Amino acid sequence: MDFLLVKWSSDHQSDDFLLVTLLTEEIPTVEKRKYLAYKIFKNWKCSFCKQCDETFDHMWTCESCASELDNIIQETKEFFEGACNSLLINADKDPIIDDKLVNKMTFWDRTYSEMKITFIDLIKGIISCELSAYTSLIFENQNLQEKFLVLLRNFIFEKVRVFGLIDV
Numbered sequence: 001m002d003f004l005l006v007k008w009s010s011d012h013q014s015d016d017f018l019l020v021t022l023l024t025e026e027i028p029t030v031e032k033r034k035y036l037a038y039k040i041f042k043n044w045k046c047s048f049c050k051q052c053d054e055t056f057d058h059m060w061t062c063e064s065c066a067s068e069l070d071n072i073i074q075e076t077k078e079f080f081e082g083a084c085n086s087l088l089i090n091a092d093k094d095p096i097i098d099d100k101l102v103n104k105m106t107f108w109d110r111t112y113s114e115m116k117i118t119f120i121d122l123i124k125g126i127i128s129c130e131l132s133a134y135t136s137l138i139f140e141n142q143n144l145q146e147k148f149l150v151l152l153r154n155f156i157f158e159k160v161r162v163f164g165l166i167d168v
């Protein structure tokens with residue numbers, strides 16, 4: 001799998017903590033709690049569908065959360081377009097991003113895949129080569145590109161936090 005990890009700088013300690021948490025998949029899922037206290041938690045299932053074991057990837061792919069996650073993806077696409085264009089305008093460049101271009105990007109799937117980068121990887125803070133290449137072409141400026149990627153990361157984390165799956 002092709003991806004690179006961007007080391008984010010952040011003024012907020014809790015954001016750093018959240019990033020580390022996501023990257024190491026250390027969210028206290030039921031599976032993790034089961035491991036820690038097997039006798040108490042062995043019968044716990046995902047709190048949304050009540051059927052599957054609540055592993056890290058299941059939390060994001062659970063069909064009972066599908067519409068919420070689809071909303072987050074839609075809002076992230078709109079944020080992507082708006083934030084790109086306002087950064088471009090502020091830098092005296094043309095606002096060239098539209099829905100068509102955003103929808104061409106292939107990392108908006110919410111399915112879990114070992115073969116390709118999906119939105120689940122974006123939630124973990126992984127920047128795919130595709131996202132890196134697109135933003136490099138859009139901004140033609142590394143500072144602007146990094147600024148945008150941090151904004152995008154913060155936006156997604158905030159949405160995920162509001163979604164209520166991460167207790168940070």
Ligand SMILES: [Zn+2]
Pocket residue numbers: 046047048049050051052058062063064
């Ligand atoms: Zn579930």
